[in-house]
Structures are given as structure tokens and as C-alpha cells.
Amino acid sequence: MSQPLNSSRDASNPPATHRVLITNKHGEKLVGLLHPTGSNRIVVLCHGFTASKSSGVIVDLADAIIKQGISVFRFDFSGNGESEGVFQYGNYRKEAEDLHSIVSYLYQEKYDVAAVVGHSKGGDVVVLYASLYDDVRMVVNLSGRFYLEKGIEERLGKEFLDRINKEGYIDVTNKSGNVLYTVTKESLMERLNTDMHATSLSISKECSFFTVHGSADEIIPVEDAYEFAKHIPTHKLCVVEGADHCYTRHRKELSDAVVGFITSKKDFVQQFCFTEAPL
Numbered sequence: 001m002s003q004p005l006n007s008s009r010d011a012s013n014p015p016a017t018h019r020v021l022i023t024n025k026h027g028e029k030l031v032g033l034l035h036p037t038g039s040n041r042i043v044v045l046c047h048g049f050t051a052s053k054s055s056g057v058i059v060d061l062a063d064a065i066i067k068q069g070i071s072v073f074r075f076d077f078s079g080n081g082e083s084e085g086v087f088q089y090g091n092y093r094k095e096a097e098d099l100h101s102i103v104s105y106l107y108q109e110k111y112d113v114a115a116v117v118g119h120s121k122g123g124d125v126v127v128l129y130a131s132l133y134d135d136v137r138m139v140v141n142l143s144g145r146f147y148l149e150k151g152i153e154e155r156l157g158k159e160f161l162d163r164i165n166k167e168g169y170i171d172v173t174n175k176s177g178n179v180l181y182t183v184t185k186e187s188l189m190e191r192l193n194t195d196m197h198a199t200s201l202s203i204s205k206e207c208s209f210f211t212v213h214g215s216a217d218e219i220i221p222v223e224d225a226y227e228f229a230k231h232i233p234t235h236k237l238c239v240v241e242g243a244d245h246c247y248t249r250h251r252k253e254l255s256d257a258v259v260g261f262i263t264s265k266k267d268f269v270q271q272f273c274f275t276e277a278p279l
Contacts, residue, residue, distance in 0.1 A: 017033050017034065017035050018034040018036070019031065019032075019034075020032045020073075020105075022075075022102060024078055024097065024098050024101040025101060028078045028083065030075055030076065030077070030078060030083045030084075030101065030102065031053075031076050031082035031083045032073055032074060032102065033073070033074050033075070034071070035062060035066050035071060035074075037069050037070060037071045037072075038071075040110060040111050040112050041070050041071065041111075041114045042070065042071040042072065042111040042112065042113055043071070043072050043073070043113075043114055043115045043117060043262060044072075044073045044074075044075075044103065044113060044115070044116045044117065045061055045062060045072060045073070045075075045117050046075075046095075046099060046116065046118035046122035046126060047074075047076070047077070047081075047118075047122050048118075048121045048122050048123075049120055050087075050181070051119075051120070051122075052080055052081030052082075053074040053076050053081055056246065056251075057119050057142070057246055057251070058074050060251045060254075060255060061117065061254070061255055063255075064255035064256075064259050065255075065258070065259060065262070068259055068263055070114065070262070070263075071111065073102065075098075075102055077091075077095045077125075078094065078098050088184070088187040089181065089183040089184070089187040089188060089191065090186075090187040090188060090189070090191035090194070091187060092121075092124055092190065092194045093128065093190070093194070096128045096132055096133075099129050100129070100132075100133055100135075103116070103136060107135070113135070113136050114262060115136065115137075115138035115140055116129060116136050116138075116139055116140070117139075117140040117142065118140070118141060118142065119142040119143060120144065120145075121144070121145075123142050123143055123144025123145075123211075124141075124144045124145055124148070124194070124196065126140070126141055126144075127139070127141055127144060127200065127228070128199055130203045130207050130209070131199045131200075131202035134206075134207075136207070137206065137207060138207070138208045138209075138210075138262065139207055139208070139210070140210045140211075140212070141209070141210070141211045142211075142212050142254070143212070143214065143217055143220055143225075143245055144211070144224070144228070145220045146196045146197075146200075146224035146225075146227040146228055147196070147227070148191050148194050148196060151219070152188075152191070152192075156170050156172065156183060160188075164183065164188055165185070168184070168185055169182050169183060169184050169185065170188075196227075196228075197227075197231060200227075200228060200231035200232045201231055203232050203233075203234075205233050205234055206234075207234060208234055209232045209234050209235045209236070210235075210236050210237075211225050211229065211236070211237050212225075212254060212258065213237075213238075213240070214239075214242070214243025214244055214245060214247060214250065215239050215240065215241050215242060215243065216242050216244050217243070217245045218244055218245055220245060225239065238257045240257070
């Protein structure tokens with residue numbers, strides 16, 4: 001089901017943006033925003049960890065793609081933003097299932113899903129999606145993490161495995177001591193057991209794959225992007241010089257690269273795209 005959205009932010013993007021509710025395989029309602037342009041070609045945008053469909057990276061990408069006359073769908077994964085469900089730390093496979101529910105709905109509505117695009121954790125989700133489903137011909141990974149065993153200690157603290165084995169969960173708090181979210185042992189192990197190397201090798205050679213990563217990413221090192229490039233046969237890599245994890249000062253470069261790849265305008269992308277790590 002869908003209905004026009006009346007928020008001032010989205011109502012300013014003609015034609016009218018529609019709020020859409022899609023039920024995932026667990027019976028949870030996923031909330032999305034459909035930006036129709038009159039074209040049946042559509043790009044699905046997937047947000048990152050603890051983010052939402054309204055994060056700056058996602059909104060700016062949506063605007064750039066819409067300007068090319070391509071429709072856009074952005075949504076909240078289950079347990080995030082406005083969608084139903086319980087937030088989980090790992091949850092990569094379930095989020096890939098959420099994405100499948102979205103893509104299936106759009107095909108039912110006679111849209112042609114041109115690409116799925118994911119930022120950060122969403123990047124890992126679209127990689128996993130491409131290995132599990134064969135219904136989208138173009139996948140774009142923005143700053144996804146290849147080595148999922150890394151980056152955990154920074155969030156959960158040292159000896160996180162001992163703590164979670166002893167207590168069964170870890171509460172992640174802010175500087176004021178307020179709980180931001182709870183990490184269960186099940187969700188932590190789901191992340192640790194998600195092998196991006198094996199996942200990358202499982203992606204069809206018929207799938208066009210594009211990774212964009214900032215050279216100055218402070219959360220996920222650019223070396224992770226080179227690993228995706230090594231293992232995905234149809235991979236193209238774009239390194240945005242000086243960009244941080246959220247492309248704070250490089251949104252135009254990010255949008256130009258993504259739009260260029262989706263629309264096959266290679267002239268811009270080829271300026272700094274590589275198929276493998278430079279020597």
C-alpha cells in the first residue's frame with residue numbers, strides 16, 4: 001500500500017513522494033519512500049548501521065538519481081527508523097531478506113529495479129543480497145566492510161567476547177550512560193559468521209558490481225574496498241580521494257560516481273576507477 005507523503009522535506013521533490021508500507025517475511029511492516037519520476041526504472045537505496053532512509057548520504061543520492069529521471073525507493077530496515085521490528089547489531093541476512101521483500105514488491109508494481117545501493121552496513125547487505133538472489137543486475141556498495149570481525153572492539157570494548165559469553169548481551173551506551181542499543185550474543189555471532197570473502201565469490205558474473213570508498217574513511221579503511229575488488233569478478237572500484245565514511249565534503253563526487261555507473265556514463269567514473277588494488 002502507498003499514499004502521498006506530506007512532509008515538507010519530501011513534498012518539495014516533484015512529483016509527489018509516496019509513503020509505502022511493505023510487509024517482510026516475518027510479518028513486520030517496512031516503511032519506505034517512493035520517489036516516482038514517471039520512469040519504471042528504479043534504484044533502491046539502503047541505509048547503514050543505526051541510520052535510516054533519511055540519513056544525509058541516502059537523501060542526497062536520491063536527489064541526484066531523481067534528477068536523471070530515474071525513480072528511487074529508500075526505506076528503513078526492520079528495527080530501524082519507522083519500520084517495525086527489534087533493532088539487532090548483526091542481522092545482515094535478515095536485512096538482505098528485507099531488501100528482497102522490497103525488490104519483489106517493486107517488480108510486482110511493474111518497476112524495473114535497475115540497481116540496489118547500500119551505504120556502510122547497507123553496503124555489506126547488498127553484497128550479501130547479490131550472493132543470495134539473482135534478481136538485480138547492478139549492485140553498488142558504498143564504504144562496506146569486508147572484514148566483519150574488525151571494528152567490533154571499537155564499539156563494544158575490549159574482551160567483548162568474554163563479556164557476552166558471560167552475560168549474554170552487551171549494552172552500548174553514550175557518554176551520558178544512556179543505552180543506545182543492546183548487542184545479543186546471537187546477533188554478534190551472526191556478524192562474526194558472515195564471511196564476505198565467500199559471499200563475494202558467490203556473486204554471479206552477470207551482476208555488474210561497483211564499490212565506492214573514501215580514501216580517508218575513518219571507520220572502515222579503504223583497504224576493505226580493495227578486497228571486494230579482488231574477489232568479485234565484475235567489480236569496478238572508485239576511490240574518492242580525501243572522502244570520509246559519510247562523504248561529508250564529497251557528496252557531489254559520490255553522487256556523480258554512482259549516477260555515472262548506473263547510467264553507464266563511464267567518462268567520469270573512469271577517472272579514478274580500478275579493478276584491483278594499486279601496486
